[in-house]
Amino acid sequence: MLEIKNISKTFNPGTVNEKQALRGLTLTLKDGDFVTVIGGNGAGKSTLLNAIAGTWKVDEGQILIDGVDVTKYPEHKRAAFLGRVFQDPMNGTAATMGIEENLALALRRGDKRTLKPGIVGAERKLYRDMLAKLGLGLENRLTSKVGLLSGGQRQALTLLMATLKKPKLLLLDEHTAALDPKTAAKVLETTENIVNQDHLTTLMITHNMKDAISIGNRLIMMNNGQIIFDVEGEEKKKLTVEDLLHKFAQASGEEFANDRMMLTN
Amino acid sequence: MDIMILINALPGAAAQGLIWGIMAIGVYITYRILDVADLTVDGSMCTGGAVFIMMMLNGSNVWVSMAAAFGAGMLSGLATGLFHTFMGIPAILSGILTQLGLWSVNLKIMGKANQAINVDKYSLLVSLRFIKNVPFYKNTILVVALTSVVLILILYWFFGTELGCSLRATGCNDKMSRAQGINTDFCRVLGLMISNGLVALSGSLLTQYQGFADINMGRGAIVIGLAAVIIGEAVFGKVFRNFGFKLLAVSLGSIIYYLVLQVVIWLGIDTDLLKLLSALVVAVFLAIPVWQERYFSKPVKKGGNS
Ligand SMILES: Nc1ncnc2c1ncn2[C@@H]1O[C@H](COP(=O)(O)OP(=O)(O)O)[C@@H](O)[C@H]1O
Ligand SMILES: [Mg+2]
Numbered sequence: 001m002l003e004i005k006n007i008s009k010t011f012n013p014g015t016v017n018e019k020q021a022l023r024g025l026t027l028t029l030k031d032g033d034f035v036t037v038i039g040g041n042g043a044g045k046s047t048l049l050n051a052i053a054g055t056w057k058v059d060e061g062q063i064l065i066d067g068v069d070v071t072k073y074p075e076h077k078r079a080a081f082l083g084r085v086f087q088d089p090m091n092g093t094a095a096t097m098g099i100e101e102n103l104a105l106a107l108r109r110g111d112k113r114t115l116k117p118g119i120v121g122a123e124r125k126l127y128r129d130m131l132a133k134l135g136l137g138l139e140n141r142l143t144s145k146v147g148l149l150s151g152g153q154r155q156a157l158t159l160l161m162a163t164l165k166k167p168k169l170l171l172l173d174e175h176t177a178a179l180d181p182k183t184a185a186k187v188l189e190t191t192e193n194i195v196n197q198d199h200l201t202t203l204m205i206t207h208n209m210k211d212a213i214s215i216g217n218r219l220i221m222m223n224n225g226q227i228i229f230d231v232e233g234e235e236k237k238k239l240t241v242e243d244l245l246h247k248f249a250q251a252s253g254e255e256f257a258n259d260r261m262m263l264t265n
Numbered sequence: 266m267d268i269m270i271l272i273n274a275l276p277g278a279a280a281q282g283l284i285w286g287i288m289a290i291g292v293y294i295t296y297r298i299l300d301v302a303d304l305t306v307d308g309s310m311c312t313g314g315a316v317f318i319m320m321m322l323n324g325s326n327v328w329v330s331m332a333a334a335f336g337a338g339m340l341s342g343l344a345t346g347l348f349h350t351f352m353g354i355p356a357i358l359s360g361i362l363t364q365l366g367l368w369s370v371n372l373k374i375m376g377k378a379n380q381a382i383n384v385d386k387y388s389l390l391v392s393l394r395f396i397k398n399v400p401f402y403k404n405t406i407l408v409v410a411l412t413s414v415v416l417i418l419i420l421y422w423f424f425g426t427e428l429g430c431s432l433r434a435t436g437c438n439d440k441m442s443r444a445q446g447i448n449t450d451f452c453r454v455l456g457l458m459i460s461n462g463l464v465a466l467s468g469s470l471l472t473q474y475q476g477f478a479d480i481n482m483g484r485g486a487i488v489i490g491l492a493a494v495i496i497g498e499a500v501f502g503k504v505f506r507n508f509g510f511k512l513l514a515v516s517l518g519s520i521i522y523y524l525v526l527q528v529v530i531w532l533g534i535d536t537d538l539l540k541l542l543s544a545l546v547v548a549v550f551l552a553i554p555v556w557q558e559r560y561f562s563k564p565v566k567k568g569g570n571s
Contacts, residue, residue, distance in 0.1 A: 053444070079446035092444070094437040097430075105434050108427060109446040115423075118430035161445070 001201045002029040002169055007051055007061030008225075021047040022058070023225035029169075029201055033232075036212040037205045038244070039222035045205045048222070049171045052203075054078040066168045080110030083162030083200075085155065085175040092158030095147035099138060099157065102146055103127045106161035130160055134190060152183035156190055163194050170195065172204040188215070209241045221248060271531040275524060276396050276406060282523030283409040284391075284470045285489055286516035287416060289497075291463035292490030293515045298424070299436040299456040301349075304360030306464045306490060308367030309341040310483025313465025314472035315374040318382050327390050331469045338465025339458040341367060346454030371480055381477040389473040409470060413516050416463065421509035423459075432456050485540055488547050493519035495550040 009022040021044045051058050054075040063071050065081045104119035131139040134156050176184035218232035228251035295303040313334040320330035348359035384392040391405040423429045434442045435452040442449050472478040497518025505514045
């Protein structure tokens with residue numbers, strides 16, 4: 001499904017701010033894998049997802065999605081394969097456009113944008129049904145501007161947009177981190193429902209170790225631009241937060257110096 | 266101060282306002298929809314006039330000449346768009362570069378700094394001579410008003426299409442747009458092209474109206490355009506919610522701007538000061554939303570995400 005071969009990325013090369021964010025990273029995902037990604041601040045987790053999404057080109061290595069070499073594809077072309085939800089709820093939706101208009105944009109992901117109507121009547125029923133499943137009352141507010149919604153509602157909507165047209169790969173970058181705990185739990189539950197129902201291959205970055213263990217079938221830990229730990233199946237289910245902390249110290253040769261992570265033990 | 270002088274001048278002011286209103290709709294597309302302040306317009310206004318007048322003088326039909334002016338405006342927008350996307354130059358600077366380049370282009374098109382066209386010898390669509398004492402269907406105010414309505418309807422349709430929606434999304438949130446598979450660079454370029462096409466079309470109408478094209482005719486156009494957008498929103502913002510009506514508000518805003526200008530002139534203000542006044546008025550109006558936010562907004566509750 002996803003094959004990442006030996007990718008590297010250095011930001012600001014040749015300057016004082018030079019930062020090698022990915023170091024020869026290799027990763028292969030099977031169809032239907034639900035992978036949680038953990039690691040300290042600056043480990044390169046977001047950079048990995050951005051590399052897959054094509055926010056910029058990688059310096060070396062290759063990225064294949066479903067057998068297609070997308071390494072040279074620009075971001076908007078890769079979007080045909082991908083569903084994405086960002087950490088900041090502001091990032092995933094167009095605030096000045098209506099809920100149904102946002103969904104209509106998402107329904108056409110990967111298609112050529114033509115001079116046909118941007119939204120047709122028949123779609124609205126689909127949107128209403130999908131929104132009803134979120135249980136946030138949005139199904140009666142199809143024409144409301146998205147800018148009026150709360151962070152949690154926007155994030156749930158973004159999730160719906162990312163999966164409305166079934167993506168080959170779903171990329172979630174700490175998509176519940178900006179929400180209050182109750183809302184975060186709700187959005188996470190919705191995430192699991194959608195992913196399980198559509199059997200989506202998913203990469204989900206989280207800073208919550210408990211979630212990382214309990215959700216999905218595989219877990220990877222990153223440090224310093226590399227994957228330092230990769231576990232799946234039964235072995236993953238048996239993990240404890242202590243195991244992960246220990247693993248981190250062992251592999252990186254340092255204590256887990258991420259306050260945010262410790263707090264969520 | 267003879268009130269009759271003012272009253273006699275108002276229809277002409279309204280006609281000019283309508284013509285500049287088409288330019289202002291172009292500005293609305295870049296400034297409000299694409300979220301870029303495009304300074305190309307100061308040059309493409311004249312490009313439209315120059316292309317139009319030279320084609321007319323060389324025997325083309327008025328409609329063909331106006332279409333050519335529209336096309337030339339689109340090319341100006343294309344230049345700015347490529348500076349911005351392909352060459353990565355900030356939008357404002359891209360517009361300034363095109364505007365400067367167009368100065369030479371416009372001179373070359375016209376061969377000199379201005380060209381006149383006689384409404385008696387050429388069959389023009391609009392003219393300041395067609396304001397009074399003409400059959401109503403030839404009346405310039407009616408003709409430009411109809412043209413504006415048709416353009417607004419076309420734009421209303423376009424921004425409701427898939428392509429038009431992706432332009433709006435690009436202006437609103439480009440990260441999200443790319444994530445949804447929209448080619449944001451293409452959308453920016455297309456938006457700039459449509460906008461400057463309208464601006465040049467407005468230039469071709471203004472040229473007919475005043476009977477000449479002049480190298481300076483677009484100077485400060487961006488400020489007039491912004492003034493029209495802002496006035497339109499201030500006066501009609503509460504009542505016009507539909508996108509088509511928002512465009513209509515821009516056109517009406519432009520008419521109000523020219524009517525007020527006419528009153529100010531009638532009051533006897535030194536006309537050399539008009540541009541300074543316009544600039545200050547627009548500056549203050551641009552500042553109002555910022556001031557509202559900074560000094561008058563209620564503190565928002567932090568957190569509270571559910
Ligand atoms: N666009 C960028 N420009 C410069 N440096 C970047 C950029 N994106 C990420 N980095 C740097 O790369 C490193 C990895 O960042 P990131 O992938 O965001 O970490 P995280 O694992 O916390 O998501 C950090 O040092 C970060 O500062
Ligand atoms: Mg990150």
